[in-house]
Amino acid sequence: xxxxxxxxxxxxxxxxxxxxxxxxxxxxxxxxxxxxxxxxxxxxxxxxxxxxxxxxxxxxxxxxxxxxxxxxxxxxxxxxxxxxxxxxxxxxxxxxxxxxxxxxxxxxxxxxxxxxxxxxxxxxxxxxxxxxxxxxxxxxxxxxxxxxxxxxxxxxxxxxxxxxxxxxxxxx
Amino acid sequence: xxxxxxxxxxxxxxxxxxxxxxxxxxxxxxxxxxxxxxxxxxxxxxxxxxxxxxxxxxxxxxxxxxxxxxxxxxxxxxxxxxxxxxxxxxxxxxxxxxxxxxxxxxxxxxxxxxxxxxxxxxxxxxxxxxxxxxxxxxxxxxxxxxxxxxxxxxxxxxxxxxxxxxxxxxxx
DNA sequence: GCCGATAACGTTATAAGATCACATGGGGGT
DNA sequence: ACCCCCATGTGATCTTATAACGTTATCGGC
Numbered sequence: 019x020x021x022x023x024x025x026x027x028x029x030x031x032x033x034x035x036x037x038x039x040x041x042x043x044x045x046x047x048x049x050x051x052x053x054x055x056x057x058x059x060x061x062x063x064x065x066x067x068x069x070x071x072x073x074x075x076x077x078x079x080x081x082x083x084x085x086x087x088x089x090x091x092x093x094x095x096x097x098x099x100x101x102x103x104x105x106x107x108x109x110x111x112x113x114x115x116x117x118x119x120x121x122x123x124x125x126x127x128x129x130x131x132x133x134x135x136x137x138x139x140x141x142x143x144x145x146x147x148x149x150x151x152x153x154x155x156x157x158x159x160x161x162x163x164x165x166x167x168x169x170x171x172x173x174x175x176x177x178x179x180x181x182x183x184x185x186x187x188x189x190x
Numbered sequence: 191x192x193x194x195x196x197x198x199x200x201x202x203x204x205x206x207x208x209x210x211x212x213x214x215x216x217x218x219x220x221x222x223x224x225x226x227x228x229x230x231x232x233x234x235x236x237x238x239x240x241x242x243x244x245x246x247x248x249x250x251x252x253x254x255x256x257x258x259x260x261x262x263x264x265x266x267x268x269x270x271x272x273x274x275x276x277x278x279x280x281x282x283x284x285x286x287x288x289x290x291x292x293x294x295x296x297x298x299x300x301x302x303x304x305x306x307x308x309x310x311x312x313x314x315x316x317x318x319x320x321x322x323x324x325x326x327x328x329x330x331x332x333x334x335x336x337x338x339x340x341x342x343x344x345x346x347x348x349x350x351x352x353x354x355x356x357x358x359x360x361x362x
Numbered sequence: 363g364c365c366g367a368t369a370a371c372g373t374t375a376t377a378a379g380a381t382c383a384c385a386t387g388g389g390g391g392t
Numbered sequence: 393a394c395c396c397c398c399a400t401g402t403g404a405t406c407t408t409a410t411a412a413c414g415t416t417a418t419c420g421g422c
Contacts, residue, residue, distance in 0.1 A: 036338050036339065036340065037338075062389095062398080062399080064399070064400085066399085066400075067399095082378080082379075083378095083379065083380075084378070084379070095400090095401090096400065096401045096402075097401090097402090098401065098402055098403075099379080099380065099381080100380090100381075100382090100400085100401080100402085101400070101401070101402095103379095103380065103381080104399080104400080108399095119291040119292050119346065119348070120291050120346055122378085122379060122380095122408095137326070137330070137331045137334070139331075139334070139335055139338065139340045139342070141340075142343070148334075148338060148340065150330065150331060150334035150335075150338075151330060151334070152326070152329070152330050152331050153329065153330055154309070154324070154326060154329075154347060154349070155349070156329075157324070157325065157326075157328075157329050158309070158322065158323055158324050158325055159309045159311075159322060159324050159347060159349060162309070162311070162322035162323070163311055163322075163349060163351075166208050166311065166320060166322075166353075166354065167208065167353075167354035167357070168208065168311045168313075168320065168349070168351055168352070168353055168354065169351045169352045169357060170311070170349045170350075170351045171314070171350055171351040171352070172349070172350045172351070173347070173348065173349045173350070174291065174292055174346060174347070174348040174349075174350070175326060175331060175345070175346070175347050176291070176345065176346040177326070177327070177331060177335060177340070177342045177344070177345045177346075178342075178343055178344045178345070178346070179335075179340055179341045179342040179343040179344070180340070180341045180343070181338075181339075181340055182338065182339035182340065185339070185341060234369080234370080234418085234419095236370070236371085236417095238370085238371080239370095254407080254408075255407095255408070255409075256407070256408070267371095267372095268371065268372045268373075269372090269373095270372065270373055270374080271408080271409065271410080272371085272372080272373085272409090272410075272411090273371070273372070273373095275408095275409065275410080276370075276371080280370095294379095294407085294408060294409090
């Protein structure tokens, strides 16, 4: 549903924010950082989990669980849904990956290690996803929650629209 | 998954904001308002669509498409998924109903007619849903979008936490 | 009032997303 | 070395959502 093999064979020039950037470097960096944090916190970054994180970092876009599962199968891992879902659960719980509710899909965290209240911008044309920080509990929503006596634990903030690249194409 | 028959047989004292209120009146009012707006805008509020809206207004909580479908079947409407999904598509497109992405479920709009940038508070214990207004595009997210050149068309804002009623129970 | 276009409906089938339950295996701590 | 826990692999199943296609109702123009 969300996307297949990425179009850039070379391994760079893939949208992160929405800017292009050298990519292969950023994947290995992020992976190393994840390893470090897991070692530090006694978390087990097993082969499947590491692979799933790597896949998401490589694609740098939202991937559905079954797209991930397909790749795992190709790499010789188990091929039943729980394999992918369990790895994703671990990665999401520990903040390495976020779920995009709107797409029922997953992206690697773009700001790992930092405090989490992520907001996403999702291009409805190409499904590219950019991550920003948000503080929804500080605005109108926070006020409404306080007034209602509702205790916010977590927020989902996802903006749908058009990314710069697709906007440019539309103009042409 | 989300919820079954509602616990209050009488038809009142069901959470809206999260406050209790006389309910049967509010259903008929909202239904009349919807009829009026449809007439005005040449929208066809057909029997299925009207029934789905009525069901959602009655329950005043998030219902999954298949829960709705069950009720439709009981009422003698078609019983295949597209029947429910098409009615929901219509209602969502026209702002009578909102989809709660987090729950893959639907609620009747609590502020019909007004401008739409809804935010939701979802109780993770009882699945009650309250609707508030939000303006996410005005805060940090809006700034990030402008900086990135992303055009926001729609936003999903959903806060997960504990509603007042469930917080009280937990204290006891 | 009739007719053509369009939109809504009903049904079958199937895709996509997610979880349950249970057996097996590998690693770390003592 | 042992045990136990956690993670993995697998099969089955459940929920959510859409595709495709024929039929029926409704609206607007005449």
